Amino acid sequence: MTAxxxxxxxxxxxxxxxxxxxxxxxxxxxxxxRPEKAPRPRSRARRRTARRRANLVLFLMGAPALAVxxxxxxxxxxxxxxxxxxxxxxxxxxxxxxVGWQNFTYLFTGGDAWHITFTTVFMNALIxxxxxxxxxxxxxxxxxxRDRWPRAARLYxxxxxxxxxxxxxxVSYFVFAFLDADHGLVNHxxxxxxxxxxxxxxxxxxxxxxxxxVAVWKGVGFWVIAYLAAIxxxxxxxxxxxxxxxxxxxxxxxxxTLPLLSPLIIINLLLSLSHIFHADFxxxxxxxxxxxxxxxxxxxxDTYVYRALTSLGDVxxxxxxxxxxALVGFILVLVANWLVRRRDPDKALF
Amino acid sequence: MSTATIPPRARGPVRLNWSRALIHFLLLVCAVAFVxxxxxxxxxxxxxxxxxxxxxxxxxxxxxxxxxxxxxxGDPSQLLQAYGVSMLVTFVGTFxxxxxxxxxxxxxxxxxxxxxxxxxxxLLFAMLFSGGLVxxxxxxxxxxxxxNTIFVLILPYLxxxxxxxxxxxYFASLPTELLDAARIDGAGELRTFFQIVLPLSRPxxxxxxxxxxxxxxxxxxLGLLYIDNQNLVPVQLFLYRILSNIDALxxxxxxxxxxxxxxxxVRMAVAILAIGxxxxxxxxxxxxxxxxxTLGGIKG
Numbered sequence: 248m249t250a251x252x253x254x255x256x257x258x259x260x261x262x263x264x265x266x267x268x269x270x271x272x273x274x275x276x277x278x279x280x281r282p283e284k285a286p287r288p289r290s291r292a293r294r295r296t297a298r299r300r301a302n303l304v305l306f307l308m309g310a311p312a313l314a315v316x317x318x319x320x321x322x323x324x325x326x327x328x329x330x331x332x333x334x335x336x337x338x339x340x341x342x343x344x345x346v347g348w349q350n351f352t353y354l355f356t357g358g359d360a361w362h363i364t365f366t367t368v369f370m371n372a373l374i375x376x377x378x379x380x381x382x383x384x385x386x387x388x389x390x391x392x393r394d395r396w397p398r399a400a401r402l403y404x405x406x407x408x409x410x411x412x413x414x415x416x417x418v419s420y421f422v423f424a425f426l427d428a429d430h431g432l433v434n435h436x437x438x439x440x441x442x443x444x445x446x447x448x449x450x451x452x453x454x455x456x457x458x459x460x461v462a463v464w465k466g467v468g469f470w471v472i473a474y475l476a477a478i479x480x481x482x483x484x485x486x487x488x489x490x491x492x493x494x495x496x497x498x499x500x501x502x503x504t505l506p507l508l509s510p511l512i513i514i515n516l517l518l519s520l521s522h523i524f525h526a527d528f529x530x531x532x533x534x535x536x537x538x539x540x541x542x543x544x545x546x547x548x549d550t551y552v553y554r555a556l557t558s559l560g561d562v563x564x565x566x567x568x569x570x571x572x573a574l575v576g577f578i579l580v581l582v583a584n585w586l587v588r589r590r591d592p593d594k595a596l597f
Numbered sequence: 598m599s600t601a602t603i604p605p606r607a608r609g610p611v612r613l614n615w616s617r618a619l620i621h622f623l624l625l626v627c628a629v630a631f632v633x634x635x636x637x638x639x640x641x642x643x644x645x646x647x648x649x650x651x652x653x654x655x656x657x658x659x660x661x662x663x664x665x666x667x668x669x670x671g672d673p674s675q676l677l678q679a680y681g682v683s684m685l686v687t688f689v690g691t692f693x694x695x696x697x698x699x700x701x702x703x704x705x706x707x708x709x710x711x712x713x714x715x716x717x718x719x720l721l722f723a724m725l726f727s728g729g730l731v732x733x734x735x736x737x738x739x740x741x742x743x744x745n746t747i748f749v750l751i752l753p754y755l756x757x758x759x760x761x762x763x764x765x766x767y768f769a770s771l772p773t774e775l776l777d778a779a780r781i782d783g784a785g786e787l788r789t790f791f792q793i794v795l796p797l798s799r800p801x802x803x804x805x806x807x808x809x810x811x812x813x814x815x816x817x818x819l820g821l822l823y824i825d826n827q828n829l830v831p832v833q834l835f836l837y838r839i840l841s842n843i844d845a846l847x848x849x850x851x852x853x854x855x856x857x858x859x860x861x862x863v864r865m866a867v868a869i870l871a872i873g874x875x876x877x878x879x880x881x882x883x884x885x886x887x888x889x890x891t892l893g894g895i896k897g
Binding site: 298301302304305306308309311312313315316318319320321322323324325326327329334336339340385388389391392395396399400402403404405406407408409410412413414415416417419420421422424425427429430431432434435464468469472473476521528529533536549552553556562565566569570572573577580597 | 617620621623624625627628629630631632634635637638641649650652653654655697698700701703704705707709710711712716719720721723725726727728729730731732733734735736739741752753755756758761785786787790811814815816817818833834836837840861864865868871872875876879883886887890
């Protein structure tokens with residue numbers, strides 16, 4: 248859901264008219280309005296104090312939320328200096344010894360960094376692609392049946408959206424019911440059809456596929472709704488004109504629907520890209536049930552950092568991994584946004 | 598879902614044809630596949646342990662029984678406690694969070710607010726960059742000392758830049774004449790916000806509120822990191838611990854004091870009890886969620 252709001256976050260063009268209105272009317276609790284006939288110095292001064300007061304009130308209204316963000320988003324960013332320290336709780340962040348790049352050297356020479364980075368990016372790329380293709384396909388298909396069977400279309404849409412409201416813990420239960428070695432449905436079907444059962448939670452090779460399926464199952468409903476809404480917003484006249492010209496259904500989809508959906512698709516991809524170095528911890532920790540045997544294909548940066556912090560207690564190296572992750576992701580989204588902006592500023596994120 | 602979201606497309610009489618029927622069939626299969634896991638877990642929770650052990654999981658209960666539920670509810674104190682924690686966190690977090698975010702969002706649509714642009718950047722940067730787990734963990738445990746308090750389950754999720762921006766977008770779409778009229782009538786910022794903006798923005802507030810509530814109700818991450826105290830464990834973490842504890846029981850024969858404890862079915866019964874509220878609520882709130890997604894997505 249995170250994706251959608253950002254769509255609107257574009258710097259707005261300066262609005263001289265709005266500013267003029269604002270200065271003309273008395274703002275804030277400064278007293279009743281009085282139409283200004285002859286601007287006198289006194290009233291101008293009063294307007295200025297009124298404006299200042301209004302600004303103060305506005306600042307105070309926003310302050311609590313800004314403060315929460317400051318403490319829980321911005322202070323941790325400053326805390327990233329930990330990546331360059333040999334942290335000891337007794338000495339605190341400011342008192343611990345400065346060790347320069349040592350934590351990074353340790354992280355990258357161990358070979359773990361490359362492995363977890365590859366797994367994270369590879370799995371995210373799989374999931375992003377699969378979700379995009381599936382959600383677009385389902386939205387287009389739903390669009391085809393909705394005028395004939397509107398109720399069925401709504402029902403299907405609900406069914407697809409349902410997994411979105413489950414937590415990852417619950418999803419891990421669901422997956423377990425399928426994959427449990429002894430009682431799971433999949434092995435049950437395998438044995439009854441004469442195959443050999445698989446010990447799923449010990450076979451890393453299957454997990455890229457399993458995790459992608461689970462991620463699509465849980466997340467695709469959101470995007471189906473978003474894309475379907477965007478399809479519905481397309482002016483039907485385009486299709487009428489195309490139909491008059493003899494365009495087939497497929498041609499209409501390719502030449503009208505997809506191009507008109509492209510802004511939303513690009514925003515979606517940009518946002519996904521900004522998170523490509525951040526794996527969904529719940530998906531990679533809960534669903535494989537933190538099984539050590541599966542680490543070769545399921546250990547991502549986030550689970551690695553979590554383990555390094557909680558079981559090894561290696562604050563410096565975990566912080567180094569976190570900084571590396573945040574920085575590379577940030578640079579990536581800046582570059583991608585710059586590329587999009589160069590081609591079409593309207594489609595850029597910011 | 599409201600009918601309003603899916604108006605029939607005006608395009609002459611519709612004929613039943615084979616490709617359309619095929620599409621319908623495909624979608625039906627998909628929809629069933631999306632719901633199937635829930636059905637399976639539901640069936641398992643009403644099965645007998647013996648049935649699961651011999652026949653495995655399926656889409657119908659194996660030897661229908663409510664034993665697993667009676668087993669769980671036989672000692673409901675912990676589950677109820679966990680429910681209580683989750684509900685408290687969800688209600689307080691949602692109401693306070695939406696209120697704070699709405700106030701901030703309102704200030705961002707006021708054009709004569711000098712800090713409008715800087716605050717926009719402040720939100721954007723918080724969205725694209727993060728300190729990550731380690732500094733937050735050190736901050737919360739070593740400096741704020743919030744571990745094992747109810748606040749650690751609420752405060753970190755209180756303000757989300759995305760939701761602020763969704764609210765801002767909605768507020769910006771309100772007719773400006775209304776706000777200007779209020780100001781000309783002498784209403785201050787607070788009064789305009791409470792008496793005009795908030796009542797007119799119910800759909801946006803409901804949507805953001807629902808998404809926030811969903812985040813709080815489904816969270817186990819904060820509990821996993823910061824909560825050791827049994828009395829403060831939220832539902833999802835409780836569920837996670839049951840899973841690991843039952844595994845410990847099942848793999849360690851010496852610990853199986855309550856011999857014949859229904860391992861498989863109890864697990865699934867607890868899962869159903871944990872998602873119950875959200876699935877029931879899903880039916881009622883879904884159209885708001887859909888409207889919210891549409892609200893955010895359509896203008897892209």
